[in-house]
Amino acid sequence: MNGFDNSLLILLLVLPFAAALALILWPGEGDQLRSMKWFSSGVALATTALVVWILLRFDYTDGAQYQFISETDWLEQLGIGFDLGVDGIAVAMLALTAIAFPAAILIGWNVDARSKDYLILLNLLVGGVYGTFVSLDLFFLFFFYEIAVLPMYLLISFWGSSTSFPRFTRSKEYSAMKLVLFLVGGSVLIWVSIIAMFVEADLNTFSLIDLQRVGFDESFQKWVFPLLMVGFGLLGGLWPLHTWSPDGHVSAPTSVSMLHAGVLMKLGAFGIIRVGIQTMPEGAEAWAPLLLGMGAVNVIYGSIAAMSQTDLKYVIGYSSVSHMGYVFLGLATLHTLGVTGAVLQMFSHGIMTALMFTLAGAIYQTSHTRDIGILSGLAKVMPVGAFFFAIAGFASLGLPGFSGFVAELLVFLGLFQTYPWVGALAVIGAGITAVYMLRLLAKVYFGETARRWESLPDLKLNEKLVAGTLALILLVVGFAPFFLIDVIREGVRHIPVVTG
Amino acid sequence: MNVNFSLLAPEYVLVGVAFAVLTIDFMLPRRHRFHLSWLAAGGLVLSAVVVMVQRWDTVETLYGGLFIADKFGLFFFVFFTTLTAVLVLISNDYVRQHIRQPGEFYALMVFAAVGMIGMVAAGELLTAYVALELLSFSLYVLVAFRRDDAHGNEAGVKYIVLGAFSSAILLYGISMVWGAAGTTYYDGISEHLASNAGSLDSTLILGLALIIAGLGFKVAAAPFHMWAPDTYQGAPTPITAFLAVASKAAAFALILRLFAQALMPALEEWQVLIAVLAVATMVIGNLVAIVQSNIKRMLAYSSVGQVGFLLVGVAALGHIEGGAVIPVTLASDAVILHLVGYAFANLAAFTVVIAVSNHIGTDELSAYSGLAKRSPYLSLVMAVALFSLAGLPFFVGFLTKFYLFTAAAEAGLLWLAGIAMVASVVSLYYYLMVVKRMFIDDVAESDNTPLTIGIPRLSWVLLGGLLIGTVLLGVYPQPLADAVSAASGAILPGA
Known part of the structure; x- marks a missing residue:
């Protein structure tokens, strides 16, 4: 690898943060909005180009666990280094972010109120996400993790929308505060674990590579792993700490929901792998049954809850909870197939949810309602939207030919190797998903078109572009998942405790 | 006894500046007197330069150990003079509008700085006490400077009564320590404690407890914090900042x-x-801050909360391993770093408070509604300051809290670090509520002051400096951390 390759990850991080800074300093307000939007889209596409370059230069066959490593000393006293590097799992997540980020910026094009601030916060958020995926130092991993979470507060409480239920209203400020306090509260557990590892290893370092080699005491692993599992799992929507997630997703503006459900929740699952399983393999082994149990509840409870929702976005929100359950199940198998499936599911769910939120957002923006009881027969007026929603729905319920199928199949195979009973339960969950997805599709898009919806416009150009790309990726990954599976397996096979 | 009096040259400069300010005050026409801030600030900076030139590598004691000149003292000398200089400049605008005796105001601030420097340099309890009183007496006057203001009077009375009370407790504790150990010198006390380990006199223990209580009053640690909110609210805002930042830092040094x-x-x-x-301090400070409706009171409780974090670092100064006490240098590093980071963020916040209250005429939180529309710059600085206080990344507060809690874990106090983190989450709640007010809410309808808030150029520059400092120290802390390590290495020889 040459020098340029080693600075690729730094460049990838600098881009969004520099863009945010440039936007803050950008003179002029209203008249500059279009150029700011073009600028942000350019930056987003540039990061995507960088990620594509990383994917092309990644060594898929053999080699070190982490590639594109760059190490810079940052704070000697605490042994903190600005260390970056990626393995196969991180690369898959970079690919997901690289797709979701430009998509979100393009959809965010629709935002007109204070769009400068909006773009600044989106860039900060994505910078944090990239940072978490590529950090090889626990301090910076935590640093970027917090950055990814915090812009959500302003994004939801200013640009979001409140939801009225028959008996109460879920205000956007409430959802935003709940989300932030849950996630920051969860990060306390992560923080405690990080510091405990630092002291226990006694190497005066926060470097993940060094800490993963330490081989912590089994008793130490057994009390730290659950903290990491719950702390990170919280962001992944782990039951019973998932309640912030549907509220947050629903209240958020469309492009934020896309990034949040699409990418941000994956940080949680990613953290469980990177910090949890990789540094605490024996702890992971000991606690896998609990993760398995909670993941199974996620799948079943999430899908049942989704079935009983009347708000379009709440259905998608709870379906996210349910789909993240497969990720936890896959991780809990600690089996190559299961873990690979889990990571693929993270990717696939990210794309699928982004697509669904795009379409739900398109409906809400024109019809000003998300009530499934009122919406009906939209396929007649929004044929393109209906087409793409059908694709997302099929991917969601795991129809062969779509990415969701491959991911869930791998998770099931992993489960049948390790915990066949839970595997059976998870398949039932997939069945429930089919029920509510098809019902939703039938109710909202097909059937009689109410008169009030007859003049609804179809998707706008930017929405068509985004939806088309996302749907295409779902299909490509569904038909030819080998490329992604190879990358992910390259990362998974380095995890010490994973068998098979 | 051969005494090197020239060693105190930087202190002479400071005292000279204070008297110069007082004297020139008489000669200037009344409307120009607030310009004396430049003289005071210049003198403070000059003394910082002098001390760096003169004492860079000096390790010396004066008067048989009453006064210690070392890296620790040097670091805090520079820190305190810079801090006071910034505070003097921040008050420039406030003084022009509200204060009728600028000369006394600034001179007292410089005297307070001398007191703070003495507190750090003292190697003996009574010297430390006298220096502390120099600081306290300056502040008693400064807090009550607005004689015509009811809140100001209340603040002054509360502060002086409780301050005198705590001084008495401190002094009582010192006398007990002297009675038991036979000395008030730090090294003598240390020897006495080391040779009597395990069988300490109960008088000595009571003395220590009283000293801790007395100092607890001074830093406003719970349950000795009751004076803080009223005093902070009623004092002139620059003096509130002085209390919250400078005097607290001196007490911690x-x-x-x-x-x-x-x-x-x-x-x-x-x-x-x-x-x-x-x-107790973290929990009470951060919980009570939530219900405040006045920004100065909120910042008062938030600073009580911050004292709690700093006390975590003090508790972590050492740990016991196999019967022996092992010092934890990370902990003293962390306390100093946190003080510096806290100073940047808090000064920025108070500068915004001054700018807003000069314009809107109130310190109520409702004045901050829609601030982003009235002045994007002020609201940006305020948000950064509050985020830094909450310990969010990119800002110095994140690093210093991380450092502090790591040090606590290093001393075997992981549980304490855990509680501190939870308290930190609580603090995020009320900081976010202010951010929400500024960025999300609309300007209150009852507010009919002009929409755009003008900022004097000096404040604009100071705010910019504090903003950049808060961010820069958060992303590139190595130089500061090295200076801090050198300072704490002088009092805690490496483990």
């Missing part, structure tokens, strides 16, 4: 030297006590 150089061998006796104080 004193605490660090006292605990590291004198009380370390008795770690077992005070560690739990400090840890309990830390928990």
Whole structure:
């Protein structure tokens, strides 16, 4: 690898943060909005180009666990280094972010109120996400993790929308505060674990590579792993700490929901792998049954809850909870197939949810309602939207030919190797998903078109572009998942405790 | 006894500046007197330069150990003079509008700085006490400077009564320590504690407890914090900032030297006590801050909360391993770093408070509604300051809290670090509520002051400096951390 390759990850991080800074300093307000939007889209596409370059230069066959490593000393006293590097799992997540980020910026094009601030916060958020995926130092991993979470507060409480239920209203400020306090509260557990590892290893370092080699005491692993599992799992929507997630997703503006459900929740699952399983393999082994149990509840409870929702976005929100359950199940198998499936599911769910939120957002923006009881027969007026929603729905319920199928199949195979009973339960969950997805599709898009919806416009150009790309990726990954599976397996096979 | 009096040249400069300000005050026409801030600030900076030139590598004691010149003292000398200089400049605009005797105002601030420097340099309890009183007396006057204001009077009375009370407690504690140990010198106390480990006189323990209580009053640690909110609210805002930042930092510098150089061998006796104080302070400060409706009161309680975090660092100054006390240098590093980071963020916040209250005429939180529309710059600085206080990344507060809690874990106090993190989440709640007011809410309808808030150029520059400092130290802390390590290495020789 040459020098340029080693600075690729730094460049990838600098881009969004520099863009945010440039936007803050950008003179002029209203008249500059279009150029700011073009600028942000350019930056987003540039990061995507960088990620594509990383994917092309990644060594898929053999080699070190982490590639594109760059190490810079940052704070000697605490042994903190600005260390970056990626393995196969991180690369898959970079690919997901690289797709979701430009998509979100393009959809965010629709935002007109204070769009400068909006773009600044989106860039900060994505910078944090990239940072978490590529950090090889626990301090910076935590640093970027917090950055990814915090812009959500302003994004939801200013640009979001409140939801009225028959008996109460879920205000956007409430959802935003709940989300932030849950996630920051969860990060306390992560923080405690990080510091405990630092002291226990006694190497005066926060470097993940060094800490993963330490081989912590089994008793130490057994009390730290659950903290990491719950702390990170919280962001992944782990039951019973998932309640912030549907509220947050629903209240958020469309492009934020896309990034949040699409990418941000994956940080949680990613953290469980990177910090949890990789540094605490024996702890992971000991606690896998609990993760398995909670993941199974996620799948079943999430899908049942989704079935009983009347708000379009709440259905998608709870379906996210349910789909993240497969990720936890896959991780809990600690089996190559299961873990690979889990990571693929993270990717696939990210794309699928982004697509669904795009379409739900398109409906809400024109019809000003998300009530499934009122919406009906939209396929007649929004044929393109209906087409793409059908694709997302099929991917969601795991129809062969779509990415969701491959991911869930791998998770099931992993489960049948390790915990066949839970595997059976998870398949039932997939069945429930089919029920509510098809019902939703039938109710909202097909059937009689109410008169009030007859003049609804179809998707706008930017929405068509985004939806088309996302749907295409779902299909490509569904038909030819080998490329992604190879990358992910390259990362998974380095995890010490994973068998098979 | 051969005494090198020239060693005190920087202190002479400071006292000289204070008298110069007082004298020139008489000669200037009344409307120009607020310009004296430039003289005071210039003198403070000059003394910082002098001390760096003169004492860079000096390790010396004066008057047989009453006064210690070392890296620790040097660091805090520069820190305090810079801090006071910034505070003097921040008050420039406030003084022009509200204060009728600018000369006395600024001179007292410089005297307070001399007191703070003495507190750090003292190697003996009574010297430390006298220096502390120099600081306190300056502040008693400054807090009550607005004689015609009811809140100001209340603040002054509360502060002086409780301040005198706490001084008495401190002094009583010192006398007990003297009675038991036969000395008030830090090194003598340390020797006494080390040779009597395990069988300490109960008088001595009571003395230590009283000293801790007395200092607890000074830094506003719970349950000795009751004076803080009223005093902070009623004092002139620049003086509130002085109380919150400078005097607190000085008290902590004193605490660090006292605990590291004198009380370390008795770690077992005070560690739990400090840890309990830390928990109480963090919990009370951060919980009560939530319900405040006045920004100065909110910042007062938030600073009580911050004292709790700093006490976590003090409790972590050492740990016991196989019967021996092992000092934890990370902890004293962390306390100093946190003080510096806290100073940047808090000064920025108070500068915004001054700008807003000069314009809108109130310190109520409702004045901050829609601030982003009225002045994007002020609201940006305020948000950054509050985020830094909450310990969010990119800002110095994140690093210093991380450092502090790591040090606590290093000293075997992971549980305490955990409580501190939870308290930190609580603090995020009320900081976010202010951010929400500024960025999300609309300007209150009852507010009919002009929409756009003008900022005097000096404040604009200071705010910019504080903003950049808060961010820069958060992303590139190595130079500061090295300076801090050198300072704390002088009081805690490496483990």
